[in-house]
Amino acid sequence: MEKNDKRGYDSKYKNKTSKLYKSKDIHELMLFFEKDNQPFYLGGTTKGYIRRLAIQRIVDDCKMNHMDPAEVTVLDAGCGLGALSVYLAAHRFNMVGVDISDEAVKSCEETARKFGLENKCKFIATSLENIPIADDSIDYIIGHGALHHFIKYEKVPAEFHRVMKDRAKGYFADGFGENKLYHLFHDKKEMEELGDATLTRKLVYQYFRDFEVHLLPTDWFVMLDKLFLKIIPAKQRGLIRKLSSIHFKLDRKINTNSVTLYLSGAVLTEIINHKDTASTRFFQVVENLN
Numbered sequence: 001m002e003k004n005d006k007r008g009y010d011s012k013y014k015n016k017t018s019k020l021y022k023s024k025d026i027h028e029l030m031l032f033f034e035k036d037n038q039p040f041y042l043g044g045t046t047k048g049y050i051r052r053l054a055i056q057r058i059v060d061d062c063k064m065n066h067m068d069p070a071e072v073t074v075l076d077a078g079c080g081l082g083a084l085s086v087y088l089a090a091h092r093f094n095m096v097g098v099d100i101s102d103e104a105v106k107s108c109e110e111t112a113r114k115f116g117l118e119n120k121c122k123f124i125a126t127s128l129e130n131i132p133i134a135d136d137s138i139d140y141i142i143g144h145g146a147l148h149h150f151i152k153y154e155k156v157p158a159e160f161h162r163v164m165k166d167r168a169k170g171y172f173a174d175g176f177g178e179n180k181l182y183h184l185f186h187d188k189k190e191m192e193e194l195g196d197a198t199l200t201r202k203l204v205y206q207y208f209r210d211f212e213v214h215l216l217p218t219d220w221f222v223m224l225d226k227l228f229l230k231i232i233p234a235k236q237r238g239l240i241r242k243l244s245s246i247h248f249k250l251d252r253k254i255n256t257n258s259v260t261l262y263l264s265g266a267v268l269t270e271i272i273n274h275k276d277t278a279s280t281r282f283f284q285v286v287e288n289l290n
């Protein structure tokens with residue numbers, strides 16, 4: 001793959017800003033983002049909850065290891081318009097947002113500047129295959145809706161391995177293609193144009209074969225939200241959210257096993273970097289996230 005092959009990402013982002021940009025101040029931005037991260041039945045988006053789980057893992061891990069966010073560097077892989085980076089910067093993390101699109105990065109910088117967070121966020125327009133930052137400089141990687149895009153770039157895991165500290169962790173929140181309903185809601189034409197992939201267990205394990213990998217599937221029925229949004233008129237959104245509350249609660253009761261894995265609508269992929277890669281091949285496990 002050519003380094004400058006952007007596969008149409010620039011045109012997707014031209015003249016766009018994150019919807020957080022409209023917030024009047026940083027407090028409004030934080031509230032707005034947190035509402036987005038709520039389960040769908042509580043007013044969030046259908047994608048927000050899995051992002052919240054990724055954030056929570058990093059926050060909890062920092063607490064457990066007595067790490068002050070102000071001393072922690074997080075790489076936002078495929079940062080898009082930068083909402084996640086700006087939000088985490090507002091929580092005092094030092095952010096490095098990387099996106100292949102110059103247009104996206106321009107917009108990220110504008111948003112960070114507007115909220116006075118430009119010193120906590122560094123945005124870089126480059127492919128994740130070549131990140132111009134020092135070896136062993138990253139404590140965590142986070143990616144929202146990004147792994148299924150950059151997974152087509154084979155050199156990215158080696159680059160993650162280089163920039164991550166020993167035992168550093170990465171969390172990638174995505175839809176999961178083992179769930180057959182997933183395929184109903186994805187624009188096949190756009191997927192083909194962008195060359196993005198449908199995540200499966202095999203694909204994820206193969207891609208991150210030199211890392212310890214934990215696959216954390218969740219939201220067995222999340223695709224029902226999307227189905228209801230498609231078939232029930234938009235003015236009935238209240239009813240759709242009510243229906244969602246039922247299956248969200250049911251979801252919490254389901255444990256991961258070889259059958260339910262194939263129903264999961266979303267997955268959080270956790271990777272742990274071991275500088276001594278020889279020891280990691282045995283760590284590919286599916287765990288329960290609910």
Ligand SMILES: C[S@@+](CC[C@H](N)C(=O)[O-])C[C@H]1O[C@@H](n2cnc3c(N)ncnc32)[C@H](O)[C@@H]1O
Nearest residue numbers: 009078079080099100127128144145146149150
């Ligand atoms: C669906 S968007 C997700 C954006 C953002 N994380 C969010 O939650 O809104 C996927 C992003 O991955 C970026 N991307 C795809 N391949 C990449 C690569 N090789 N290196 C860096 N970014 C890449 C795209 O430009 C796009 O912004």
